[in-house]
Amino acid sequence: MRKREWTVPCLALEAETGAYHSMVDTASLFAKLKSTTTQPVIRNLMTRTRLPRESAVCERGLMSGLDPESLEDAGWGLLFAEDDPRTDEILEALEPLWAKRAAEMGRPPIVFRGERGFRRTYRTASDFLEYHGVGHQAVDPSAGVPFYLLLIGGPESIPFPFHFDLQSQFAVGRLAFDSVDAYAHYADTVCTWDGVRSPHGLTTALFGPGHPGDRATWLSLRHLLEPLHDWLRHHREARRRRWHIRATLAEAALKKRLVDLLGGPDTPDLLFTVTHGVVYRPGHASQRARQGSLVCADWPGREAWSRGLVPHQFFGAEDLLPGADFAGLIAFLVTCYGAGCPAWDHFAFDDPESTGARALAPKPFMARLPTALLGNGRSGALAVVAxxxxxxxxxxxxxxxxxxxxxxxxxVWDLLNGKTVSSALSTVHARQAVLAARLNRHLLEPDDRPELAQRICAYWKAQDDARNTIVLGDPAVRLCRPERARPTSHNG
Structure with a gap:
């Protein structure tokens, strides 16, 4: 059996140098925990990862007897920041969307705004939930907070950590547009495309380069994209339902192909990509516009290209075709910074005793590509997971x-079978809960073994990785109509 590896690269390249972005080296934390008492470091890690000291982790989902696929059971609502000056304008722009959800629920949606919305004084989702009389148990929408919650506004209005915390218990999505018109465009997209497809004949496109000498992308091909492609192609349900599975992998994953897949003639129903994301230094003029753009096979790898990236090597919002029609696409972008960028590094291992962290941006922001996909003026995407x-x-x-x-x-399977996008992500968020519980257990072990340091490093990265996967768009959208009624379940 091979020795376990604990140091792993991330899926990101620095735009200005072409270098790999901050491949975490756990050696410093390993040495710190090995050479001194672990307790000061552990206390700091617990604070910075925002883990409770209790070993129990809240289970995400509805109480038994309620169906998360039924909005009549689960409920749906909008959550604004208390001081959002555009609340009334955005509500008016989203009127077709919340009217659609009201019809599906048989009652008006709940709108959390003003003092009932997100407050600047809230440190965690618990503060919001406690204000509304809700605890950390299976969700009962009749208690006042619906299971499906659509956050309105970027991370400067409603911070990312609040979003992460809330989605550990609820089905959460987010919309953040500069233009009020974009909210109206998105509402029209949902009213046109939400759940209207048949579960038969759906098209799924897989896209992922394998750059020469690049460990991260070749591992993604061998362990994710190629097995997923084979599994879908040979599954008996895929054949019965005449699903079309297309894969553009390795050297074929060129930018010109992604142009066809994102609003071009080959736009699929479901797009799943695994690529490096483009990263800029904090405050760079292109950071907000291009960070999280998808690096394509046009980049030949570090050995052949030892300088900064150039635009023809990656795909960003500026590459979307004028008048592109995304036709209610759902996209899952597995890449660094694909959804957004916080102000501070979530994975700072270089000085584990420091309460400070490396700055990533002057202010947190949403990635431009998914925002452009969702707010497209003609026909946008239903949701982007990133x-x-x-x-x-x-x-x-x-x-x-x-x-x-x-x-x-x-x-992928749940999306193709008509589950809501948030329900389809339940396995990812369940993994975060499992990893967080294991991390908690190891943090509380009064033990200075080197193995403990390795496990802390591994579980910290893995649980933050799962936690940081979010839905952009309405969490209740679905790709198609379920072929048959979904079974009642308490899992979200």
Whole structure:
């Protein structure tokens, strides 16, 4: 059996140099925990990862007897920041969307605004929930907070950590547009495309380069994209329902192909990509516009290209065709910064005793590409699933484990079978809860063994990686009509 590996790269390249972005080296934390008492470091890690000291982790989902696929059971609502000056304008722009959800529920949606919305004084989702009389148990929408919650506004209005915390218990999505018109465009997209497809004949496109000498992308091909492609193509249900599975992998994953897949003639129903994301230094003029753009096979790898990236090597919002029609696409972008960027590094291992962290941006922001997909003026995407901050290969690869990407298999399967986008992500968020519980247990062990340091490093990265996967768009949208009634379940 091979020795387990604990240091892993992330899926990101620095735009100005072409270098790999902050491949985490756990040696410093390993040495710190090995050479001194662990307790000061552990206390700091617990604070910075916002983990409770209790070993129990809240289970995400509805109480038994309620169906998360039924909005009549689960409920749906909008959550604004208390001081959002555009609340009335955005509500008016979203009127077709919330009217549609009201019809599906048989009652008006709940709108959390003003003092009932997100307050600047809230440190965690618990503060919001306690204000509304809700605890950390299976969700009962009749208690006042519906299961499906659509956050309105970017991370400067409603911070990313609040979003992460809330989605550990509820089905959460987010919309953040500069223009009020974009909210209206999105509402029209949902009213046109939400759940209207048949579960038969759906098209899924897989896209992922394998750059020469690039460990992260080749592992993603071998352990995620190629197995997922084979599994879907040979599944008896895929044949019965005449699903079309298209894969553009390795050297074929060129930018010109992504142009066809994102609003071009080959736009699929479901797009699943695994690529490096483009990263800029904090405050760079292109950071907000291009960070999280998708690096394509046009980049030949570090050995052949030892300088900064150029625009023809990656795909960003500026590359979307004028008048592009995304036709209610759902996209899952596995890449660093694909959903957005916080102001501070979530994975700072270089000085584990420091309460400070490396700055990533002057202010947190949403990635431009998914925002453009959702707010498209003609026909936008229904939802984009992506990562805030970095994503690691640990989500799809682990030494000595034959198949570590089954969470992604489940997401794709559930989307193709008509589950809501948030329900389809339940396996990813369940993994975060499991990893957080294991991390908690190891943090509380009064033990200075080197193995403890290794496990802390591994579990910290892996649970943050799963936690940072979010839905952009309405969490209740679905790709198609379920072929048959979904069974009642308490899992969200």
């Amino acid at each position: 990562h805030v901050e970095r994503t690691w290969e640990s989500s799809y690869y682990a030494p000595n484990i034959a198949r570590n990407a089954t969470d992604y298999f489940s997401v």
